[in-house]
Amino acid sequence: MKTRIPALAAVTTAALLLAGCSGGTTTGGGSGEDLAASINDVTTEQLNGTKIEFAHFFGNCDDEVGDNTDLANAVGECATLTTLMNKFNADNEFGITVERLGGAAWDSFYDQLNASIAGGTPPDVTVMHGQSLPDYAERNLLLPLDDIAEAADIDLSDALPVEQEAVQSDGVTYAVPFDYHAALAHVNVDIFKEAGLVDADGNPKLPTSEAEFLADAAKVKQTTGKEFLAIPRVSDNLGWHFVNSMIMQQGSSILSDDLSSGNLDSTEAKTAIELEDALVDGGYTDGNQTYDAANQSFINGDVAMLYNGTWVVNTLVDTAPFNYQAHTFPNLYGEPNGWANQHTWAIPVQKDQNPVKYRAALEFISYLYANDVAWALGTGHIAARTSVLDSAEYQNAPQRANYASTAADATVTLPHIQNWPAVEKIAVQSVESIWFQDADIDEALTNGNGQIDAALGG
Structure with missing residues (x-):
């Protein structure tokens, strides 16, 4: 559903701790509560030396960033995220090493992710837009987090309500939020x-x-x-x-009020x-x-x-x-x-259901969520956490005061439904046919609307 971010002054921290929403959730491997218990029971000794891979569409700047761990020297998405990875590798107490997968550009990222899932080799951690998460969650391709989050000290009570919604599907949490953009x-x-x-x-x-x-x-x-x-x-x-x-x-x-049909x-x-x-x-x-x-x-x-x-x-x-x-x-x-959306971090379901690898991935996304302030200050993205938005450090950062109202009341997030990516692709193609193929505007919108209805099962 479309959701407006409430005024920042009205945001409360009475939201959920990541627990209890899902009951006995299951993964694509069908292991459910037993897997959650195994992940929760992983020890520091077991984690030592574990390597995980994460995938994103923020670019490759390894040569420029090198082994830098100073976030004050990181500007932009790629540099900030690469520095956060370096810092996690240097500082985490578990001996976990994170490696970035060679990534696709943003416009082909999900094609590459889908191919890796189909081939049985998804990344251990992946970036996921809020709009895209239901498509993967409802096909049991992402690890539910509700029963394991406490082990990595993930508490979403500080996240904006719209961010809490973005990382859920059917009441189950599948990711941690990173920003509102x-x-x-x-x-x-x-x-x-x-x-x-x-x-x-x-x-x-x-x-x-x-x-x-x-x-x-x-x-x-x-x-x-x-x-x-x-x-x-x-x-x-x-x-x-x-x-x-x-x-x-x-x-x-571009959708009906109940999100069941097109309005293009x-x-x-x-x-x-x-x-x-x-x-x-x-x-x-x-x-x-x-x-x-x-x-x-x-x-x-x-x-x-x-x-x-x-x-x-x-x-x-x-x-x-x-x-x-x-x-x-x-x-x-x-x-x-x-227009607005969210970047989140999710853990794809793996064939071997290795609890140690899952726990290592969980510790990494917990670290990214905890360092939401570094991401927000290094990029310009709107912070996902109330404590960051309310901090003097964030409010005094360059330009933030000029667009604070964007976070408060000037945007609406994209519909949080399973078929939204397909719906948006149809809308883009319909409008671009008007711009670049001289299609008649009424005919293009009518045809696109019919395709949206079909994509939604209408």
Whole structure:
């Protein structure tokens, strides 16, 4: 289901300790309570020398990071995660060694994960988007954690309620949360100032309606000759995320209220696509940019605003050669909604059901959850834990105050249903057929909606 993060002041720690939700859970091997007991009983001596592999889509920067364990020197997703791995290997009391599997890019990661599962050689630990977790959990491909988490001191009472939901399927916990990430407005304040779009303090005045958005785009173009917005949409889903965000800002969704059928052919979806078309047709955005091209145009000072995620905040703080600010993306249609998702860490079910390997994997994901603050500070992602969000260290980090409301009340997470990845793929293909294949908008949305209904079993 779609879930709004409550205002941070209202978040309580009365949430669950990871226990008791599942009763006697079972894994794909059918070992259930006996396996849980074996994992809980693993000793430090048994763990000594255990090697595990983990898979992720955050890139390979081993050559750059080396054996660094100083998190203060880590900027960005790959460097921060690699440093955390190095630090765990150096500091853990169990003698566990974690090795990163050579990974696929984010857009092919799940294909590679699926292939490894089908071949009987899944990684010991894998990153998992919140939206993807039900697909794997409901096929018994992930190890349930409720009956074993206490052994590794995993307590989710500090996690945001939406994060607790993201790591569960049918009331069973299958992962630990790592972040809440969303698309932001990355702003070149110098261009906004040149266009007269700043307040008395020199901060950007972001539009509050579709009409203002298009008027500001025209003003930037006329006064500076620059484009207003860079949206990566060639070989990237951010173009779709922009459309989906605009659908949600109209109080709608690409699914019915009960999540059982499609709503892609709605008036709201057409309005969102037509807004992006207007940006392209007006020369306010380049509709044919890849992810790298869009980012480079922003860094080069050729565009006033970049539509991209929380994950680039720290990198842009370090590299932008102009006055840079990150903000919650403008609310143009009345509902303060936008695309968001979660990164989590899960333990795939293994054929040999080795309790020692499982326990080693559990200790590693516990370490990552405990170091959520390092990940949030090193990347720009929104922390998964209330204690981190409330800390002065986090609140005083660069740019965080500008998009704190994104975590509080300005985004909606993706539907937490088994077939969501297939549904989103259909939506992306339908919208991209309009952009790149000149498909009729009504026909494309109607056909896509039928495919969504079929994917949901309708």
